[in-house]
Amino acid sequence: VLLYDSSISGNCYKVRLLLAHLGIDYERRELSVTDRSDRAEVIGRDNNPDLRVPTIVLDDGRPLAESNAIMWFFAEGTPYLPDDAYERAQVLQWMFFEQYSHEPKIAVLRFWMHYDSSPHTEEEMAPLRAAGNNALAAMDRHLSEREFFVGDRYSIADIALYAYTHNADETGFEPGANVVAWLERVRSQPGHVRLSD
Numbered sequence: 001v002l003l004y005d006s007s008i009s010g011n012c013y014k015v016r017l018l019l020a021h022l023g024i025d026y027e028r029r030e031l032s033v034t035d036r037s038d039r040a041e042v043i044g045r046d047n048n049p050d051l052r053v054p055t056i057v058l059d060d061g062r063p064l065a066e067s068n069a070i071m072w073f074f075a076e077g078t079p080y081l082p083d084d085a086y087e088r089a090q091v092l093q094w095m096f097f098e099q100y101s102h103e104p105k106i107a108v109l110r111f112w113m114h115y116d117s118s119p120h121t122e123e124e125m126a127p128l129r130a131a132g133n134n135a136l137a138a139m140d141r142h143l144s145e146r147e148f149f150v151g152d153r154y155s156i157a158d159i160a161l162y163a164y165t166h167n168a169d170e171t172g173f174e175p176g177a178n179v180v181a182w183l184e185r186v187r188s189q190p191g192h193v194r195l196s197d
């Protein structure tokens with residue numbers, strides 16, 4: 001497996017974390033998330049028309065993009081994706097939540113504050129902070145009665161949400177106690193790797 005990767009991207013980290021749990025070997029090809037000038041040349045529009053990372057190419061040449069789709073593919077038939085149709089739909093529920101209500105707020109704010117060279121005003125940042133807090137509050141409520149997002153076990157729904165929640169404090173977010181306890185449960189899963197590994 002070839003992974004077009006960025007060592008600072010939470011979306012790429014999701015894929016690396018799942019592949020580590022599954023013990024699947026892969027080759028990393030690092031791309032910049034700030035200088036996008038070599039994207040078409042390196043990733044190739046046939047591999048991903050959107051030219052974003054993560055993008056993977058399987059050993060037989062078939063490409064796949066979008067972090068959560070990539071996780072879905074590798075998790076199929078493993079303990080990281082339930083068999084039950086309702087639980088699978090719940091996994092999708094939380095992965096769509098992550099891509100609409102969580103990542104576009106919390107990850108974008110992280111990018112602006114730590115990696116983007118152009119300045120952003122407090123006026124621009126405030127709505128993202130408010131929406132990010134709402135997403136974290138929804139997660140905290142959900143976790144008040146359960147250990148993991150779906151069913152009673154760790155799944156790719158947890159990995160999707162862990163990617164940009166575990167370091168949200170570095171961007172000034174303060175996840176609630178249920179989220180903090182869940183972060184620790186995720187970290188203690190066998191085969192866990194860190195974003196910086």
Ligand SMILES: N[C@@H](CCC(=O)N[C@@H](CS)C(=O)NCC(=O)O)C(=O)O
Nearest residue numbers: 009011033036052053054066067068
């Ligand atoms: N929805 C996509 C988002 C991918 C994405 O935004 N990737 C970023 C890095 S986290 C990227 O490639 N940014 C540079 C660009 O937009 O070309 C996913 O979940 O994989």
